[in-house]
Amino acid sequence: MIIFTKRLLAIVCLSLTLVTARAQQVDLFKMQDSTNAADNKTLGNEPVINTFYSTRLVNSHTVEMLGPGSMDFRINHRFSPLNMGLYDMFGLDYASMRMGFDFGLSKNLMVGIGRSTIYKELDGFIKYRVMHQSTGTGAPLSITLLGAMAYRSIDMDPTLKVTGSDRTYYTAQVLIARKLNANTSLQLSPTYTRYNRLIYLTGGAKDLFSVGFLARQKISKRVSINLEYFASTKSFNGTYDPLSVGVDINTGGHVFQLHFTNATGMNEHSFIHETTGSWGKGDIRWGFNISRIFHIGRKK
Amino acid sequence: MKFVFVFLIGILFLGTQAEAQKVFGTRNGKITFASPTDDDVKSTNNEVASRIADNGQITFSALIKGFKFKYAEMQEHFNDQYLESNKFPRADFKGTIVNLKEVNFGKDGSYKVSVKGDLTLHGVTKNITVAGMIEIKGGKPLANCKFVIRMKDFNVDASSVTETVNAEVSCQYQ
Numbered sequence: 001m002i003i004f005t006k007r008l009l010a011i012v013c014l015s016l017t018l019v020t021a022r023a024q025q026v027d028l029f030k031m032q033d034s035t036n037a038a039d040n041k042t043l044g045n046e047p048v049i050n051t052f053y054s055t056r057l058v059n060s061h062t063v064e065m066l067g068p069g070s071m072d073f074r075i076n077h078r079f080s081p082l083n084m085g086l087y088d089m090f091g092l093d094y095a096s097m098r099m100g101f102d103f104g105l106s107k108n109l110m111v112g113i114g115r116s117t118i119y120k121e122l123d124g125f126i127k128y129r130v131m132h133q134s135t136g137t138g139a140p141l142s143i144t145l146l147g148a149m150a151y152r153s154i155d156m157d158p159t160l161k162v163t164g165s166d167r168t169y170y171t172a173q174v175l176i177a178r179k180l181n182a183n184t185s186l187q188l189s190p191t192y193t194r195y196n197r198l199i200y201l202t203g204g205a206k207d208l209f210s211v212g213f214l215a216r217q218k219i220s221k222r223v224s225i226n227l228e229y230f231a232s233t234k235s236f237n238g239t240y241d242p243l244s245v246g247v248d249i250n251t252g253g254h255v256f257q258l259h260f261t262n263a264t265g266m267n268e269h270s271f272i273h274e275t276t277g278s279w280g281k282g283d284i285r286w287g288f289n290i291s292r293i294f295h296i297g298r299k300k
Numbered sequence: 301m302k303f304v305f306v307f308l309i310g311i312l313f314l315g316t317q318a319e320a321q322k323v324f325g326t327r328n329g330k331i332t333f334a335s336p337t338d339d340d341v342k343s344t345n346n347e348v349a350s351r352i353a354d355n356g357q358i359t360f361s362a363l364i365k366g367f368k369f370k371y372a373e374m375q376e377h378f379n380d381q382y383l384e385s386n387k388f389p390r391a392d393f394k395g396t397i398v399n400l401k402e403v404n405f406g407k408d409g410s411y412k413v414s415v416k417g418d419l420t421l422h423g424v425t426k427n428i429t430v431a432g433m434i435e436i437k438g439g440k441p442l443a444n445c446k447f448v449i450r451m452k453d454f455n456v457d458a459s460s461v462t463e464t465v466n467a468e469v470s471c472q473y474q
Contacts (some may be wrong), residue, residue: 026321026323026353026355026357027357028323028351028352028353028357028358028359028394029357029359029394031351031359032349032351032359032361032392032394035349036361036390036392040389043363046365049376049380050376066373067373067376068372069371070371070372070373104372107372182386221381221457250381293373295340295370295371295373
């Protein structure tokens, strides 16, 4: 009898809990909140986007890649030095230009070609991303490799007997960047440049090493302030390290980049090693880059 | 004594029977949106989590990063510039079917519904009412609806791209 009473008691308790459970309505709103909270813990390990606004900061490449199927039409423009004075409208009467087309081939691969007015140079590059910074516990850095080549096509003194290989310059760069937070990104770019022959250049060497320092600080959702500097181990006589300060304005499909720089050249070997302007002497140029992205790949 | 015993067991069964409120859910709901002015601005998210219950409640939750675009640049701008998905990772909706009496979850058929609830997007919550359709087939509901989202209502500064988007929701529940 005692055992039976115990069993009865258990059943009473059980039915009571069931009855109270029935009284409780299913609340989908609360269910959604708790599912979202649980999901938030597993969010993360996403590739970091917008370390920089564009594939270039001023003259130098950033770790950013062009998306597959996109073409970037870039016009880089540098006026003449400010210290030319009022007669030349502080340099605005003359300009140097590079026009280029970049193509995104896959998520991690892009190529580009361009032509600069200075020394009538043609250049091409190939850029490959080996590591993409990720949120959460993923990769801490973005690392991109760049190989670039330039060909100087300007007429030169025939007595110099300049060959095609003498006119060619090679650059290899490792671009290492980290987006520290939503606004601040830093990049370090160890660089190697090869000159096959030194024409009209003294000092320096045929094999040159340099390191680039790039920084960007966003000041609003669409505007950032940028700094770009390259330090070389050996410099040609009469050249200076390039230093540029600029502003990026991102409007969606376009990025406008405005800057002050002492560099005239806009491809790797030329701006890193052949910058003849000096900030100290007011040899600073106003310049801008315009980037317009067109979608040309695979229409679905 | 035996009577009491049987009676209690009966209650127990009755209790479970009456309690069974039907909840249907999916993790593969679909939300698409497109700009009425720019053909290129369109996107789909195929991983929308949604639930619907026969008490009239209906919820949707979509990760902003789950919206896929044809071009990587667009997706980046969408996440970074417009929806700020790092700050506001998801879009949420919690609503109730206003005309629940006209819907019979136990019977196959198509039912026109009006759903009223709170849509949270880009950190802004707004009460909206949306007309949609619930189709019950083989006891499983399928929900469809179309509505317009005004960028300004949710503080999305995308006026250079589009003022509004036409959103379409389609969820097959299990």
